[in-house]
Every structure is written in C-alpha cells, then in structure tokens.
Amino acid sequence: MIHAQNLTKTFAGTTAVAGIDFVVEPGRVTGFLGPNGAGKSTTMRMLLGLDAPTSGVVTVNGRSYADSPAPLREIGALLDAHAIHPGRPARDHLRWLAASNGIAASRVGEVLQAVGLESVARHRAGTFSLGMGQRLGIAAALLGDPSVVVLDEPVNGLDPEGIRWVRQLARRLADEGRTVFVSSHLMSEMALMADHLIVIGRGRILADCSMNDFMTAHASSYVRVAAPDLAAVASALAGPDVEIVPDGHRLRVMGLDAAGVGDRVGRAGLTVHELTRVQSSLEDAFMTLTADTVEYRTLTEGAVA
Secondary structure, rough: EEEEEEEEEOOOEEEEEEEEEEOOOOOEEEEEEOOOOOOHHHHHHHHOOOOOOOEEEEEEOEHHHHOOOOHHHHHHEEEEOOOOOOOHHHHHHHHHHHHHHOOOHHHHHHHHHHHHHHHHHHOOOHOOOOOHHHHHHHHHOOOOOOEEEEEEOOOOOOOHHHHHHHHHHHHHHHHHOOEEEOOOOOHHHHHHHHOEEEEEEOOOOEEEEEHHHHHHHHEEEEEEOOOOOOHHHHHHHHOOOOOEEEEEEEEEOOOHHHHHHHHHHHHHOOOOEEEEEOOOHHHHHHHHHHHHHOOOOOOOOOOOO
C-alpha cells in the first residue's frame, strides 16, 4: 500500500505538489493522471525518496522507501528507462541490482525471460531501442518480486504487442494482490488497464475514485437514435429535461437513457432502426476535468504562431 499525507513540494518558491492525500490500495491497478507539469513525476520521485518533501510524508507499506533494508524486495519502480549505464549489458545491470538487494542470481534470468529480453541479455543497454529499454526497466522493477510496483509511462516506445503485454502484466500483478501504481498519457490504454484513478492538476488532487465513478461524473453520454421518421421520433421524445440534437440521419438524445427513449418511442407506435448509448472516452472526460489546469496549451485551429 502507498499512503501520502499532506504531501507538499516546493521548488524556489513554486509549489509543484500542494498538500495532497491519497492511498493506493493493493489488488487493483491505480492510474495516476495529470497534464504536463501537474506534479505526477515529483510525487513519484518523493515516493521513492529521490526528492525530499517540503512537508508531509509518503510511505510504502507503512514506512518510507529509504527505511527499507532491501528496497527492491518491497517496491519495484520504473521512472526513467534511460537510467542505465549504456555500456553495461542488460544481464549485468540486473545482476548488480540483485546482488545489492540480496536477491538470488537465478531471478535475473527469470525476469529477462518474462520481459522478452533473454535473447539480448548480453547486449549493451546503449544499443537498445526505446522499447527494449522500457522492457529492461520493467525487468528491474520486477526483480525483487515486490508487493508494490510503480511504473511511470511504461508503454513509451513499445509496439502494440508490447503495450498489450504491459496492460496484461499490470492486471496480473493486481490480481495477485499487489499494489500497482501506473502513470501514463495514453488514455486509451489507461481506460483498459486501470480500476481506480487519481487525477492531479497543478499539484492538487482533482479526482480520486473508481474508473466507473470517474466516467459517470465527468464523461458525457447520449442516446443515438436512427428511425425512418426522425421528426416524429423527436416529437415523441420532447420534454422539459430532454435535449435533442440532429446528427446527420440520426438524433442525439440527452436526458433519457436508452430504455427511456425506447419506452417513449414504443408508446407512440414508431419504428426505430438504431438505439445506442454513446459515452465519451476517458480522454474526453480527462480533458473536461483538467481544462483549467493545463500549463501548456497548443494554438487553436486557425491561429498563427
């Protein structure tokens, strides 16, 4: 379990993380989301003792990371896939990590096989592609068979097979009862991977809830209706709390669920060809929630730099 209490970090008078509280529980994948500059990386660095909090505490299984006698056995982390000496072979990189934490050398071969790097274990890390470096970083995170796994942007540089593998790995680790904390900007993958979301913006927690609750609160939805006589359907559905918007040869209906639309159309004796509930994506919901916390904005369409 990861527990942050009033966690705060300031740099030269600028507050990067502003008194946040959260708990990352075992047995589920917790996604950590936020725009660039939101404080995600700083929070993860404080979790691993790489940055000291200005105030507050963050603990892993009840104690600070620095107090663990064998950190890799308790928490495995990937923050920077490039944090490897380029001249060191992959196997040797993992062997010294294992030796420093009292981990059996046999475990090195196991994790290399698990991440698909066994055939290039003797190759120098500096020759690895970005995706191969990510796999090596994940191997290091898994080396101590830890109960807590923290992965920052783990799918960067991976091909579709690798992305799917990371997703399945995170799910398997959570199903084994481990604490899994994953940061990513790839919303489509987070939607498939995470059970719970913590969303941060300008150093403050904006949401801390299940994926289902987040989508219910922040994702827009409507019922798409296709019918031979759209005007008659619109008339049958009209009401004070119902919004109907033409959408080509269909209607978008807000304010009624699919069952409600079907009931009203049925009572009117009308025929429909399509009745589909459509919900906006996790990306859309995230953008809606964080719109006021984005630090860097791109030019709007038609604008000139």
